[in-house]
Amino acid sequence: MNIATFYPQHSILQQHIEYYYFLKADSPDFQTTYYAFPNIAVPLSLHRSATYEIKANYTGVQAIKNGPCAALIQRNFQQPFLVNLQGPIDKVTICFKPCGISSFINQPFGEIAPEDSQAFLAWDQWPAYQRWQNKFFATDDNQERVDVLEEFLLSIYTPFAGQALLDKAIGWLSDFGEQASIEEMAERLGLTTRSFNRLFQKHMSISPVAWKKIARFRHSLKNKLFNAQFKKLTEIGYDSNFYDQAYFIKVYNKLTGSNPTAFFKSVEKLADDHLIFRFVKE
The missing domain is CATH 1.10.10.60 (Homeodomain-like)
Incomplete structure (x- = not known):
């Protein structure tokens, strides 16, 4: 399992995002299970091709071939959260600062993430999101991925009035x-x-x-x-x-x-x- 950390490059994104991290595992036999703990950051994870299972205090992700991108988001949960990852995982997690995600969605965060963990569907309505997924996962270079990600985030950025x-x-x-x-x-x-x-x-x-x-x-x-x-x-x-x-x-x-x-x-x-x-x- 390889983890690489990057930080927002654009000044606007620096105001709203703490960091990005990429997690990649090449082996189809890869598996890891861990507990994450309550945090004031809001993580949005985008998986290249995966299925997922969400239960109380648990999220499991299984990487698959030729599947859709899986986007998952957690709110500020209040007890240990169990995560299981299996297969050749390839994902990026955007860690938003408190209230940071509100400038990249068009409805209140409480409506998008009413549970501790759920699928993130807020960007599905935008054709640019599908194009971004294809462009993002077409390269394995993390710096290029950051550039593509930031281009997309800036394209949907709308200052949050509150x-x-x-x-x-x-x-x-x-x-x-x-x-x-x-x-x-x-x-x-x-x-x-x-x-x-x-x-x-x-x-x-x-x-x-x-x-x-x-x-x-x-x-x-x-x-x-x-x-x-x-x-x-x-x-x-x-x-x-x-x-x-x-x-x-x-x-x-x-x-x-x-x-x-x-x-x-x-x-x-x-x-x-x-x-x-x-x-x-x-």
Whole structure:
């Protein structure tokens, strides 16, 4: 299994997309199973030729010959998510920043991705999408693929009218020194609490409270794995604004299925350390 990571080249795309990664396996006998964990990024995966199975907390993809492109998208799920890949997988995953995908779709994200995982059909209506698939998968050169992908994304780019407002909310929710309540955030935005929650759910497919919990988890994960100054779990929890150790452990059990100590011992880092997976050993 080969994984290659690339970053958006165009300044517009840099505002909305964190990175792309390509995953390719040449063997028809290839198989891997792993757990992915809650993330504030939104991954959209485009498979060259594949079938798929989606169940609660699970997505399986089987590469096939001469089949259609399979496009799958996940929202910000809130518990461990099991993935199984089989066969000669050839895919690209676009990892959108929070609310980033909204400038590349023509309906609210909450309508496109009401479940943790589903087929992505929002681009099927555009003839350019089919032409893009053919051109994209006609080359095996990843840099050429990035160029083709970005050309397509820029062709469908439409600035999302609610971006500035939601960016403010996302900024506050990601600031763990910020003690404002959801009610106070709504008031700052000139909205009622109900309207704020409905707007966030409509365009993010998750509530503000649940999103903040995931953001806090990812912040603590980043500190543990990449910040040398944080060595003790108590320090990590405190910096990420978990109000006590018991709550810190409770959140990790919910989002990862294990306590923090066991979790950090079990995961692997991939794709320039953007991907944190726990592989299921055969």
